[in-house]
Amino acid sequence: xxxxxxxxxxxxVSLADVAACAxxxxxxxxxxxxxxTYPVAAATRExxxxxxxxxxxxxxxxxxxxxxxxxxxxxxxxxxxxxSYFAEIARGVEDQAYRRDxxxxxxxxxxxxxxxxxxxxxxxxxxxxxxxxxxxxxPQAPENEAFRELAKxxxxxxxxxxxxxxxxVEAPVISVDDRMVxxxxxxxxxxxxxxxxxxxxxxxxxxxxxxxxxxxxRAMTEAGLDASLRYPGGFGIEPGRAAAALMxxxxxxxxxxxxxxxxxxxxxxxxxxxxxxxxxxxxxxGIDDNRHAQLFNLTTMRLPTYDLGAMxxxxxxxxxxxxxxxxxxxxxxxxxxxxxxxxxxxxxxxALRAG
Amino acid sequence: xxxxxxxxxxxxVSLADVAACAxxxxxxxxxxxxxxTYPVAAATRExxxxxxxxxxxxxxxxxxxxxxxxxxxxxxxxxxxxxSYFAEIARGVEDQAYRRDxxxxxxxxxxxxxxxxxxxxxxxxxxxxxxxxxxxxxPQAPENEAFRELAKxxxxxxxxxxxxxxxxVEAPVISVDDRMVxxxxxxxxxxxxxxxxxxxxxxxxxxxxxxxxxxxxRAMTEAGLDASLRYPGGFGIEPGRAAAALMxxxxxxxxxxxxxxxxxxxxxxxxxxxxxxxxxxxxxxGIDDNRHAQLFNLTTMRLPTYDLGAMxxxxxxxxxxxxxxxxxxxxxxxxxxxxxxxxxxxxxxxALRAG
DNA sequence: TTGTACGCGTTATCAG
DNA sequence: CTGATAACGCGTACAA
Numbered sequence: 064x065x066x067x068x069x070x071x072x073x074x075x076v077s078l079a080d081v082a083a084c085a086x087x088x089x090x091x092x093x094x095x096x097x098x099x100t101y102p103v104a105a106a107t108r109e110x111x112x113x114x115x116x117x118x119x120x121x122x123x124x125x126x127x128x129x130x131x132x133x134x135x136x137x138x139x140x141x142x143x144x145x146x147s148y149f150a151e152i153a154r155g156v157e158d159q160a161y162r163r164d165x166x167x168x169x170x171x172x173x174x175x176x177x178x179x180x181x182x183x184x185x186x187x188x189x190x191x192x193x194x195x196x197x198x199x200x201x202p203q204a205p206e207n208e209a210f211r212e213l214a215k216x217x218x219x220x221x222x223x224x225x226x227x228x229x230x231x232v233e234a235p236v237i238s239v240d241d242r243m244v245x246x247x248x249x250x251x252x253x254x255x256x257x258x259x260x261x262x263x264x265x266x267x268x269x270x271x272x273x274x275x276x277x278x279x280x281r282a283m284t285e286a287g288l289d290a291s292l293r294y295p296g297g298f299g300i301e302p303g304r305a306a307a308a309l310m311x312x313x314x315x316x317x318x319x320x321x322x323x324x325x326x327x328x329x330x331x332x333x334x335x336x337x338x339x340x341x342x343x344x345x346x347x348x349g350i351d352d353n354r355h356a357q358l359f360n361l362t363t364m365r366l367p368t369y370d371l372g373a374m375x376x377x378x379x380x381x382x383x384x385x386x387x388x389x390x391x392x393x394x395x396x397x398x399x400x401x402x403x404x405x406x407x408x409x410x411x412x413x414a415l416r417a418g
Numbered sequence: 419x420x421x422x423x424x425x426x427x428x429x430x431v432s433l434a435d436v437a438a439c440a441x442x443x444x445x446x447x448x449x450x451x452x453x454x455t456y457p458v459a460a461a462t463r464e465x466x467x468x469x470x471x472x473x474x475x476x477x478x479x480x481x482x483x484x485x486x487x488x489x490x491x492x493x494x495x496x497x498x499x500x501x502s503y504f505a506e507i508a509r510g511v512e513d514q515a516y517r518r519d520x521x522x523x524x525x526x527x528x529x530x531x532x533x534x535x536x537x538x539x540x541x542x543x544x545x546x547x548x549x550x551x552x553x554x555x556x557p558q559a560p561e562n563e564a565f566r567e568l569a570k571x572x573x574x575x576x577x578x579x580x581x582x583x584x585x586x587v588e589a590p591v592i593s594v595d596d597r598m599v600x601x602x603x604x605x606x607x608x609x610x611x612x613x614x615x616x617x618x619x620x621x622x623x624x625x626x627x628x629x630x631x632x633x634x635x636r637a638m639t640e641a642g643l644d645a646s647l648r649y650p651g652g653f654g655i656e657p658g659r660a661a662a663a664l665m666x667x668x669x670x671x672x673x674x675x676x677x678x679x680x681x682x683x684x685x686x687x688x689x690x691x692x693x694x695x696x697x698x699x700x701x702x703x704g705i706d707d708n709r710h711a712q713l714f715n716l717t718t719m720r721l722p723t724y725d726l727g728a729m730x731x732x733x734x735x736x737x738x739x740x741x742x743x744x745x746x747x748x749x750x751x752x753x754x755x756x757x758x759x760x761x762x763x764x765x766x767x768x769a770l771r772a773g
Numbered sequence: 774t775t776g777t778a779c780g781c782g783t784t785a786t787c788a789g
Numbered sequence: 790c791t792g793a794t795a796a797c798g799c800g801t802a803c804a805a
Contacts, residue, residue, distance in 0.1 A: 075575070075782095077781095077782055077783090078782065078783065079782080087791080087792085088791065088792045088793070089782095089783085089784095089792085089793085089794095090784085090785085090791070090792055090793075090794090091790090091791060091792075093782095093783065093784060093785090094784090094791090096783095097783080097784070099784090101790095102790060102791095103790070103791085104790065104791085107790085107791085121539070121542070121543050122543065122782085122783080123484075123543070123545070123781085123782050123783070124543045124544045124545070125480060125483045125484050125489060125544070125545050125781090125782080125783090126484055126781070126782035126783040126784085126797090127782080127783055127784075128480045128783090128797095129478075129480050129481055129484050129781090129782080129783070129784090129797050129798070129799095130782085130783050130784045130785075130796075130797050131783085131784070131797090132797075134480060134544075135544075136491075136521075136523070136544075138521070143509070144499060144505050144508050144509055144512070144524075145502060145505040145506055145509050145709070147500060147502070150499050150500040150505055151500055153499055153524065154498070154499055154500050154526065157499070157524060157525075157526050158526075161525075161526075161533075161537075164540060166491075166493070166523045166525075166540065166541075166544060167523060167524050167525075168491070168521045168522060168523050168524075169499075169508065169512060169522050169523075169524045170512075170516075170521075170522075171509065171512050171513075171516075178516075182516075184476070185519060185521065186521070187476070188476050188477065188478070188479045189479045189480070189489075189490075189491075189521060190478070190479070190480050220430070300709075300712075300713060328710075328713055329713075332713055354500070354655075355683075355710055357655075358655060358683055358684075358687055430798095432797095432798060432799085433798065433799060434798080434799095442775080442776085443775065443776045443777075444776085444777090444798095444799080444800095445775070445776060445777075445778095445800085445801075446774090446775060446776075448799065448800060448801085449775090449800090449801090451799095452799080452800070454800085454801095456774095456801095457774060457775095458774070458775085459774060459775085462774085462775085477798085477799080478797085478798050478799070480797090480798080480799095481781095481797070481798035481799045481800090482798080482799055482800075483799095484781050484782070484783090484797085484798080484799075484800095485780075485781050485798085485799055485800045485801085486781090486799090486800075487781075
């Protein structure tokens with residue numbers, strides 16, 4: 064009765080209204096509306112459906128979530144959505160989520176382990192169906208302990224967890240081989256005849272940066288080259304600029320690899336402003352292959368960012384979750400463009416000296 | 419008792435556990451945990467708090483949402499998160515949301531009115547605390563009817579609605595004056611001595627594009643100049659490229675304004691590849707001032723994208739919502755950089771002819 | 774100041 | 790195949 068009164072107002076119509084309107088029990092109405100494959104007579108089902116559309120019924124997702132102990136949301140924890148690397152990942156997640164009527168929650172940490180943990184906690188409390196952690200690890204961070212604790216809590220609950228980079232927790236990880244990324248890229252440049260190759264590091268302390276640095280070093284030493292030409296860096300434009308400014312003060316390298324496209328842009332433009340011709344004098348390469356790499360005609364390593372997010376989302380909302388110890392590694396490849404070229408014989412002298 | 423048994427397992431601890439542990443009623447426990455300003459004796463409050471931390475209690479946000487008829491989430495409906503324009507908006511929202519423990523749900527529509535409505539519906543059913551619609555309007559879209567219906571439903575419910583561009587619905591709107599944006603920019607270029615100015619349009623059918631086009635036309639005609647040099651466009655890089663390719667086949671304009679930075683990048687690089695010197699021969703300007711504009715040294719209109727999102731979020735989760743008919747307009751301004759300059763007297767001839 | 778009891782809108786478990 | 794009814798975990802009148 065109170066229901067009947069409410070139906071006239073702006074109050075939402077509930078399943079009870081539908082049931083009443085269709086002359087069936089709440090249970091029956093639920094069975095047809097909740098999409099379950101439960102045996103209901105075709106006739107009554109039709110009646111319920113009709114009543115639902117008549118009353119323009121929309122299920123209360125929250126009530127449903129309470130009893131199912133699970134919302135139709137999936138959280139993606141990233142560094143910063145304005146960074147195209149993370150934006151692509153988020154897009155991959157969202158595309159999959161949308162297909163199954165899941166909502167995508169975005170959590171910017173600005174690479175703060177504390178914020179990361181705070182969001183982890185919040186998502187758990189929100190009973191997200193899945194949590195995708197895309198930020199890299201800081202092996203030294205004191206917050207790692209709490210992070211692992213949170214991961215354990217997740218494994219006890221029903222929310223599925225996926226890591227997009229190895230975080231040393233019991234959760235499936237989908238990632239790229241960061242060491243291989245720089246190794247392949249470095250080898251590519253060496254194959255082009257470059258000997259004196261500089262490397263602009265990624266963000267300090269991040270395990271991803273560490274591994275990329277290792278890859279560079281390994282490729283150089285295995286070719287008998289000096290791997291010590293390194294510049295402190297980061298993933299943004301500014302670190303690239305700073306490194307390039309330093310390069311301009313000394314003997315130029317044959318080539319420079321930056322740990323990200325953005326940093327490479329910084330290197331590229333600063334070098335050019337300094338009067339250096341790219342790639343005639345110096346070759347430049349980045350990592351990511353983001354949307355603007357093409358604009359700068361930048362040689363780079365293509366990272367499957369979108370696929371990382373998409374696959375993680377599938378594991379999280381799909382029928383087959385990734386096993387807690389499963390790790391899949393997605394392939395990357397060099398995208399040769401105009402900022403790299405064979406080293407000219409005229410400039411080879413310096414290179415030979417360095418080698 | 420069943421509770422006591424569960425406490426040992428991985429099952430979550432509930433408020434009842436806390437209450438029992440603190441020897442108080444469920445109500446009392448609720449009153450201290452829910453943060454309400456309800457009179458509770460300091461001693462008992464302390465006991466409850468202690469019990470909560472002892473049991474590492476975390477409130478079930480879904481249960482809370484059910485009774486409050488409101489989740490701690492805010493949905494932001496955008497075109498595409500990999501577009502830095504929308505990413506900045508989303509970041510503005512998220513920053514505010516995080517401060518108050520709200521979760522930010524991101525919804526990519528790819529500018530499809532149908533998808534936009536689908537997300538609108540989903541967010542409503544999810545009982546989002548607020549919904550921010552950032553995509554532009556397609557005045558001709560048949561889905562607009564349903565959109566308005568959804569907006570009405572929102573106004574009847576408790577979820578707050580904010581538009582980031584005028585959508586002709588009963589909801590507060592925070593936006594920029596798109597007409598003024600292009601007018602100011604065009605006037606700036608005219609002030610630099612340019613006469614033959616080309617305009618690369620925004621995405622067809624979008625009201626934002628329409629208004630920007632109007633602004634360009636008005637500024638030109640009020641200066642007694644020909645406003646007919648327009649190129650079909652869009653907000654991406656490719657449309658810019660295509661327009662520039664066309665320009666290269668005919669008499670070059672003095673300057674070109676693109677409806678977005680990305681399009682301007684396309685114009686800029688294509689023109690340069692075509693042997694045109696920027697800005698000596700042609701000045702180029704964009705709209706947005708995104709992160710890469712500085713890299714290209716692009717003159718542009720700075721749009722307060724981040725602030726748009728941040729202010730919308732405040733209206734949505736803050737103490738004072740925007741009135742349904744309130745419209746605030748955030749200021750924009752020209753950022754002069756290196757892709758525009760005074761027109762050289764040598765090139766002035768053509769300009770005079772056109773004027 | 775504290776406790777009791779009910780309601781939020783669904784789903785799931787039993788009987789019929 | 791259908792219908793009562795008990796959870797789900799929390800907030801809040803109302804009563805004490």
